[in-house]
Amino acid sequence: MSNVDGDSGLLSSSHWEGLIFDGSWKAANGGSAAVIEPATGVELTRTGMGDAADISIAARSAAEAQAEWVKMPCRERAEIFYRAAEILQKDFESARTWIARETGGLFAKGEHEVREAIVILRRAGSMLLDPNQGLVLPSASGTLSFAKRQPLGVIGVISPFNFPLILSLRAVAPALAVGNAVVLKPDPRTPVSGGFIIARAFEQAGLPKGLLHVIPGGADAGESLCTDPHVRMIAFTGSTAIGRRVGELAGRHLKKVMLELGGKSPLIITEDVDLDIAASNAAWGAWFHQGQICMASGKIIVHESIAQQLIERLVAKATHLPFGNPVDGNVALGPIINRSQLERVDAIVKDSVAAGAVLEAGGEPEGPYYRPTVLSGVKPGMRAYNEEFFGPVASIITFRDDEEAISIANDTEYGLAAAVICRSVSRATAIADRLSAGMVHVNDQTVNDECINPFGGRGASGNGGSIGGPADWDEFCQWQWVTVKDAPHAYPF
Structure with a gap:
């Protein structure tokens, strides 16, 4: 039973009590864990805790769903993000309360997260209708040469506790928008703010089942996400020490990695x-x-x-x-x-x-x-x-x-x-x-971010990538070069 005041129907913990999300709600192989309010030590709710087996099942399911997702017309996909934004707007107060109590943050900080999340969702919908899908390239007469952006497949997102809604959704939304499926592992200390608020919004908005999986879990779940063959990219936000481990594991399996790490x-x-x-x-x-x-x-x-x-x-x-x-x-x-x-x-x-x-x-x-x-x-x-x-x-x-x-x-x-x-x-x-x-x-201090700017660091703060705004197309897609000729011609062999 939730101890969060102002729970709405959308964010009532009865939906996820002891469960994880795969488009519907189910028990986790890894069992369940309590979510503790930092200020009081009170148990706010319980969620499922995924293990390596849960990640493996989710990654395979996500790969199957992604193959169908890219076939859906762009306008229909865009509408899902717009509806998710509207749903989150309607449950603004409940979402900000969860964030405040789960993270120990001010209500104003929770409100900021929800406002930014709504913008992230709207912008993800608009990505599907903007002209960044590809480029026509110079070519010889009689040949059409172009490059088009293609989704990577399944993206693994590992997010932290401090700004959990923003730092999860800033990867989840654009990754889905450009045609990927996502397996999200939010920090188990903030699984509602960092995962289940997102799951409920997309569930109600009509996102096809299997495209988004939300699985709180520990190190074993995270390592499984980094090594699973169905997952083609890891987007990680967290400490530099864990980021090094994520980069090592993902690199060994030839996955693309976006690391946003610590700072001084x-x-x-x-x-x-x-x-x-x-x-x-x-x-x-x-x-x-x-x-x-x-x-x-x-x-x-x-x-x-x-x-x-x-x-x-x-x-x-x-x-x-x-x-x-x-x-x-x-x-x-x-x-x-x-x-x-x-x-x-x-x-x-x-x-x-x-x-x-x-x-x-x-x-x-x-x-x-x-x-x-x-x-x-x-x-x-x-x-x-x-x-x-x-x-x-x-x-x-x-x-x-x-x-x-x-x-x-x-x-x-x-x-x-x-x-x-x-x-x-x-x-x-x-x-x-x-x-x-x-x-x-x-003429400002260092704590600045807007969800429409490219956000990233260098050195021990990241591996040179950025997330947000114009960077999202580059992070969550890869280029495919295509040439088209009217007919094949003979070669000298």
């Missing part, structure tokens, strides 16, 4: 800025959704002449920002997703302080929460300098001139997002041009 995103703040605005940006970039964002401002690189003033403003914010269960009232920060992640954040902070960093504010857990934290005096070699927090920590590093700021920003294995705040746009863009990141923002 630098935010450079020059000496000529409005300090209140700069502090607001730094706080948001470091602490929004408890810092559990791959784009979080992991290095706040501040000119030495203003560093103390900025630190004072951040300490004031850290001291006064309320934290607690987002469902209960007006809070700015919610819980960390689970105990092990909370302990990891705390260990990075304590180890860095032991190495010489100064704890200016926070730095301690309180129940499932971690107080918004400010560290100053962060230096190379400290964990706070090198490692992704995935927790609410503002890590302050100072610089003397622009060359040093650029050097500090690029001194990382990651390369996801970066940002520069500076009164001079020409100076800011000159700095931005030299930052090694897949996404760079001038």
Whole structure:
């Protein structure tokens, strides 16, 4: 029985209690597992937990369904996505409540996810009617030469807990739209937000059975998805460590791989800025959704002449920002997703302080929460300098001139997002041009994304691919070259 207030008929847990999805609802070979609310420890629902056998069955079924899906007229396929968007819009409140309670995020964060999901669905429908299907190529007289985009077949999607609806659907929707089938393995901590909301919307919208499978599961299910011969591509969003394993397994089986991984995103703040605005940006970039964002401002690189003033403003914010269960009232920060992640954040902070960093504010857990934290005096070699927090920590590093700021920003294995705040746009863009990141923002912080932009990183943040907007055609299709002659001609052999 669901404990989520405002459950609608669409998102009542009676549909999925202990089950997985293959176009209908069925028991999993791997059994079932509880879904726990991070803020309270309350069991919200139970879902099926797939194992390797469930993945194998799903992949074979998806391959069979995909062969029929590509035969459906484009306009009919597009209508399914438009209907799914309408269904999600009607159940907006219930969906945002599931996201808030399952992820420990603010209601505003849940609302953002649902709004973006609706746009993703609408855009997926419009992909079927746009002119990116192929190209006519130069050719000799009497020969028609063209290249057309073709679906890969079955796409395996492995998604994380932090923004589960967006980070699942941004792969699921375009992959389906261009003619693939999908096996989705959402994080078992957020299987409703990351999977079953999507399943229910497409089920009600009339997506043919077998095209979308939603199977929460552990490492065995994920590894099976990476090695199954029916799956031709893996779209993975998650930690760099697991991404390396996904890339290794998928590469060994000659699958295409799209990896969107962790980050240590630098935010450079020059000496000529409005300090209140700069502090607001730094706080948001470091602490929004408890810092559990791959784009979080992991290095706040501040000119030495203003560093103390900025630190004072951040300490004031850290001291006064309320934290607690987002469902209960007006809070700015919610819980960390689970105990092990909370302990990891705390260990990075304590180890860095032991190495010489100064704890200016926070730095301690309180129940499932971690107080918004400010560290100053962060230096190379400290964990706070090198490692992704995935927790609410503002890590302050100072610089003397622009060359040093650029050097500090690029001194990382990651390369996801970066940002520069500076009164001079020409100076800011000159700095931005030299930052090694897949996404760079001038006069903003690092946590920026829209579902219509190509999103991706380099180095330990990804394998050079992008997802979203114009990148979707390239990620979820492959080119086929075709030539047509009126009649065959003779060759010299």
